[in-house]
Amino acid sequence: MSKLALYRLIQGIPVLLVVVTVTFFLIRAAPGGPFDAERTLPPEVVKNLEQRYNLDAPVAEQFFDYLGNLLRGDFGPSFRYPNRSVNELIASGLPITFELALYAILVAVIIGLAVGMLASIKPNSLQDYLPMSLAMIGICMPAFLLGPVLVLVFGIWLEWLPVSGWGYSPGDKILPAVTLGFAYAAYIARLTRGGMLEVLNQDFIRTARAKGLSTRRILFKHALRGGLSPVVAFLGPAIAGLLTGSFVVETIFQIPGLGRFYVQAAFNRDYTMIMGTTILLSCLIVLLNILSDLIAAWMNPRIRGAR
Amino acid sequence: MSIVIAPADPAAEPQPGRSLWKDAWFRLKKNRLAMFGLWTMLLLIGLSILTPWIAPYGYETQDLALGAAPPSLSHWLGTDTLGRDLLTRLLYGGRVSLLVGFAATAVSLVVGVLWGTIAGYVGGVVDALMMRIVDMLYALPFMIFVILLMVVFGQSFVLLFLAIGLVEWLTMARIVRGQVQSLSRQEFISAAVVMGLSDSQIIKRHVVPNVLGPVMVYITLTIPAVMLFEAFLSFLGLGVQPPQSSWGVLIANGVETMEEYPWLLIFPGIALSVTLFALNFLGDGLRDALDPKSVEQNRIE
Numbered sequence: 001m002s003k004l005a006l007y008r009l010i011q012g013i014p015v016l017l018v019v020v021t022v023t024f025f026l027i028r029a030a031p032g033g034p035f036d037a038e039r040t041l042p043p044e045v046v047k048n049l050e051q052r053y054n055l056d057a058p059v060a061e062q063f064f065d066y067l068g069n070l071l072r073g074d075f076g077p078s079f080r081y082p083n084r085s086v087n088e089l090i091a092s093g094l095p096i097t098f099e100l101a102l103y104a105i106l107v108a109v110i111i112g113l114a115v116g117m118l119a120s121i122k123p124n125s126l127q128d129y130l131p132m133s134l135a136m137i138g139i140c141m142p143a144f145l146l147g148p149v150l151v152l153v154f155g156i157w158l159e160w161l162p163v164s165g166w167g168y169s170p171g172d173k174i175l176p177a178v179t180l181g182f183a184y185a186a187y188i189a190r191l192t193r194g195g196m197l198e199v200l201n202q203d204f205i206r207t208a209r210a211k212g213l214s215t216r217r218i219l220f221k222h223a224l225r226g227g228l229s230p231v232v233a234f235l236g237p238a239i240a241g242l243l244t245g246s247f248v249v250e251t252i253f254q255i256p257g258l259g260r261f262y263v264q265a266a267f268n269r270d271y272t273m274i275m276g277t278t279i280l281l282s283c284l285i286v287l288l289n290i291l292s293d294l295i296a297a298w299m300n301p302r303i304r305g306a307r
Numbered sequence: 308m309s310i311v312i313a314p315a316d317p318a319a320e321p322q323p324g325r326s327l328w329k330d331a332w333f334r335l336k337k338n339r340l341a342m343f344g345l346w347t348m349l350l351l352i353g354l355s356i357l358t359p360w361i362a363p364y365g366y367e368t369q370d371l372a373l374g375a376a377p378p379s380l381s382h383w384l385g386t387d388t389l390g391r392d393l394l395t396r397l398l399y400g401g402r403v404s405l406l407v408g409f410a411a412t413a414v415s416l417v418v419g420v421l422w423g424t425i426a427g428y429v430g431g432v433v434d435a436l437m438m439r440i441v442d443m444l445y446a447l448p449f450m451i452f453v454i455l456l457m458v459v460f461g462q463s464f465v466l467l468f469l470a471i472g473l474v475e476w477l478t479m480a481r482i483v484r485g486q487v488q489s490l491s492r493q494e495f496i497s498a499a500v501v502m503g504l505s506d507s508q509i510i511k512r513h514v515v516p517n518v519l520g521p522v523m524v525y526i527t528l529t530i531p532a533v534m535l536f537e538a539f540l541s542f543l544g545l546g547v548q549p550p551q552s553s554w555g556v557l558i559a560n561g562v563e564t565m566e567e568y569p570w571l572l573i574f575p576g577i578a579l580s581v582t583l584f585a586l587n588f589l590g591d592g593l594r595d596a597l598d599p600k601s602v603e604q605n606r607i608e
Contacts, residue, residue: 030459
């Protein structure tokens with residue numbers, strides 16, 4: 001198990017190196033410098049600025065400097081907000097994005113598992129079709145549509161919940177979490193239903209029934225464990241998806257998280273900020289994928305042997 | 308997506324000599340949701356082609372005196388804040404959305420099929436190397452990279468579908484390579500080799516027709532994924548740029564004024580959702596129809 005973990009972590013290193021390299025040189029290839037937008041600056045100012053952002057060195061040297069700084073956890077200064085470092089921006093945005101993602105996962109797992117199990121108990125009945133059709137809608141309806149519709153219905157027409165903000169008024173975290181988590185709840189419901197149906201057809205469930213165990217005990221003790229493994233395999237990539245999904249949700253609800261910073265940086269062409277967030281998000285996503293592989297291997301011994 | 312498997316009645320058995328494709332079509336026709344998807348798709352393609360002739364108003368025609376009006380007899384889906392007919396804008400926007408969907412999928416198709424075929428057919432070190440590259444690219448967070456590309460090279464229409472297409476080819480390459488590899492081990496290929504057919508003959512006559520099925524399924528599932536991605540980018544303002552418009556742009560504009568003029572959000576939203584719905588059903592149905600072995604499994608899923 002630890003061998004597998006080590007192997008997967010080592011595999012992750014070249015991927016991250018590729019991310020950093022590609023990001024760095026793409027940004028360097030971008031037309032236009034960061035400060036030629038507004039007006040022509042006196043040459044000495046340009047020189048000072050270039051020195052501050054380490055743009056006067058040869059590209060190779062800049063690259064290795066940047067790599068070295070990265071290893072020390074330093075993303076450099078922001079191009080747009082000269083008084084703030086990318087680190088500060090990330091430090092203020094990342095916790096909020098994590099909090100949002102956590103609530104979204106909770107929404108997804110709780111609703112998804114409940115609905116999926118409910119549907120699997122009586123397959124091909126109304127109890128199955130109704131929630132599963134709803135799940136299909138959830139999968140087909142993108143967050144950037146679901147979010148505004150929820151705001152329109154619950155925020156503006158019914159006035160039950162605040163329409164934007166994060167932590168300013170009670171309940172303003174509900175709509176963003178539901179918007180981000182709903183599609184994943186739908187997926188998890190489908191996966192749970194599939195996994196449960198597969199397990200429920202097996203002999204040991206019949207044995208358990210014959211032994212006279214209660215339905216609840218069979219469902220939660222015996223079936224759920226086996227039925228969960230596709231869900232766990234899905235969670236890693238799902239969390240990665242949640243991070244990119246936060247771009248949209250944070251923009252809609254005006255939440256000052258990392259996703260909103262990223263979109264703004266893309267608009268403002270704040271190159272160091274884009275670079276920093278891209279690299280950070282990539283690292284997170286690669287690590288999360290490794291983690292979910294390991295959890296899947298831990299839950300299902302048959303996977304451990306492969307690779 | 309259940310398909311009724313015919314009982315062991317000899318009259319209902321697929322007749323010998325019926326080709327794979329006819330067989331698949333037979334199965335697809337029985338799948339109502341998939342057929343709904345197919346008709347919706349054909350209708351959309353038809354509407355997109357005919358847009359310049361059937362659109363009730365001009366794309367840029369404004370009626371500032373009218374402003375934003377709810378749906379009425381003269382404007383079936385209402386008008387936006389500049390008094391432009393929403394149905395017209397929706398038709399033109401759908402053209403762009405569909406075009407990006409098809410073009411990006413075509414890019415991914417070409418790259419993925421070439422890559423997968425070469426890797427699968429040549430095998431050995433080349434295969435190992437090519438597939439390791441695919442593995443590595445898989446681990447990259449591509450949505451972020453497409454945004455990066457759009458930022459660096461400017462938001463042009465061509466770049467949009469090139470970037471998305473270059474993201475989507477990985478799965479295609481894997482599918483094709485797997486198919487080609489498993490095919491090349493089958494006996495009828497060995498037989499063809501023994502009979503002295505050339506490589507190109509074998510590929511044309513035996514490999515391509517057998518790979519076509521899974522590729523077609525994947526294409527129908529890629530198109531909605533690409534359209535969704537385009538809408539996502541356009542919603543954030545990083546995709547299609549004005550004066551061009553797509554459903555994502557219309558949704559983004561609709562959100563800004565949804566409090567006063569909800570129809571500007573609702574109709575583009577319905578258009579996008581129904582299209583994604585239809586295409587996903589069509590893809591699922593095609594998979595079941597072309598690969599009956601997977602039906603049992605899908606029934607459980």
